[in-house]
Amino acid sequence: MVDNILLGLQVVLQPSNILSCFLGGLLGTLIGVLPGLGPVGAIAILLPTTFHLTPVQAIIMVSGIYYGAQYGGSITSILLNIPGEASSIVTCKDGYQMARRGRAGPALGISAFGSFIGGTVGIIFLMVLAFPLVKLGLTFGPPEYFSLMIVGIVLLTSLSSKSVIKSLVVGAFGIFLSTIGIDPMSGNPRFTFKIYTLMDGIGIVPVAMGLFGIAEILTNIETGIKQEIYEPRGLGASIYPTLRDWIDSKWAIVRGTFIGFFLGVLPGGGAILASFASYVVEKKFSRRPEMFGKGAIEGVAGPETANNAGAQGSFIPLLAFGIPCNVVMALLLSIFIIHGITPGPLLLKDHPNVFWGLVMSMYLGNIMLLVLNVPLIGIWIKFLKIPYPLFFPFIILFCLVGVYSLNNNIAELVIMILFGVLGYLMRKFEYDPAVLVLAMVLGPMMETAFRRSLIMYQEHFYIFFKRPISLGLLILAAFLLIYPIFRRRRHFLLEDAEEA
């Protein structure tokens, strides 16, 4: 273990990697602060830029954006009552109330420290769990992988805030989209309609940028975001939480770390679910539940810790099995693949520098974010004052140049715009675009595992039910699909948090 940590440090402490880590964290925070631009959209927009970097730099930077966004999201929640990120929605409840009572400083402070604790302890869990999980992953054959990916898609659909059946429609459609292009096993073109660009398949970057970047802008244009420029109240005397604050929030931070991490590990989980779950749990455990919603510091500390721990936890399925459990991880997977690295059980053996470099960069990133976060708050607020009508054309420009620079191909711009329109309509009709992207990323891996299972074992579709791990996973998937029918209140966590 010590060797590995040293290896990781050696990788991270190269100046170019420190810089990528710093830039990632900084960009992530900025994105977290700006409402209407989430980490998914931002990473999608920046994907093409990362092609010019080394694999380690690219992966460190994109990871930094993800956990940096968790820090940034809390700032606007507390000061302005606007969640910069979905994972900071619950922080608004008590964070903003604390700010209104002149305690914005300690609220920001405890969320920064909580984020740091959740983040760093999450990394320790990640390091400890990596080896056993990788060993498990190595025993998996194609049937187990196929079933695991089914669980991944099903979990994301059942956790999605939209209707489960609608998410399944979108998921199946995403798998279909991933089969467009030359079939890797037989060489046959599929659904290409003799269009040259479609031979290579539909790229994940234009799709993600369309569904998240362009579609988000179209939705915002339509509602006509009228920004009110709030002058945040004074930050209070100090940003450091008092001893009393620490005593009030210490258990919230501990529980938040565990809840966050383990919900993050679940496929489909991640930071958003973690923060909601933590808030509900804290309210249940609290000796003064009546204070929640009126500025209880535990209500800030718990969720803010949990969303960072969850962000770290969600790296595990990707690193250990090569299976992304949310859209950000799906985009990260495509970065790995573009750089010729396959994440999964062999990552630790074949590319230890990437794995340990990434893990150690998370420590470095969390420390930098903690140090930077507070002094930079003033600057972030200035960014918030840029009116949206002046700001959105620049996001469009980034999308256009980003997609064009992939292959200098106009057809990909058209694909992005089409998916932008599709994403806009999907939001209208309440279909979840995240499921589509995840299914598209998993699609090619699923197809290979599926067809290999059938060819290798010559046992028809029974093979997936004959092998115990595969069967277990499929039963789990079936349970997850059937469960919500019996339990009507599917989003009990979200609803509880809404009511709370």
Place this chain on the structure above:
Amino acid sequence: MNRLDQIDSLVWLLVGVLIILGSLTSLKIGTANDPGPGLLPFLSGILVTVFSLTVFLKATFQKRSEEKNVRNLWANLHWKKVIYAIAALFVYALLLERVGFLFMTLLLFIFLFRKIEPQKWKLVIGLSVFASVGAYLIFDRMLQVQLPRGLFGF
């Protein structure tokens, strides 16, 4: 009855059926022990069809009648602006290589600033020139992205 979901599920149903037909007519499905390139598209088409049919049936037999209909989805919203923006993006994509990045980006910015949430002309021109020239210098000159030159050759 939920009108809205009836409509969107029918669209998906059509998509699903087209996928199935496409897989059957243009690709080899193979057998379970010898899967062909068409197997997964075929199965995913079946899933799209089955799931969208479920959405349709659920919407049809839903008891509480909701006030939702397509017109309501766009009521009180600036939907014309969305159409302008989409149209502008398509025009941009189609003319980009012929006219060139610098000029098209300038036009796109002027259009977006004026048409979506109208700004003062001074601001519009200033920001648009700043954005297009700045993006050209950063992406084309510094990052070597090779943006289309078009009419003017720069």
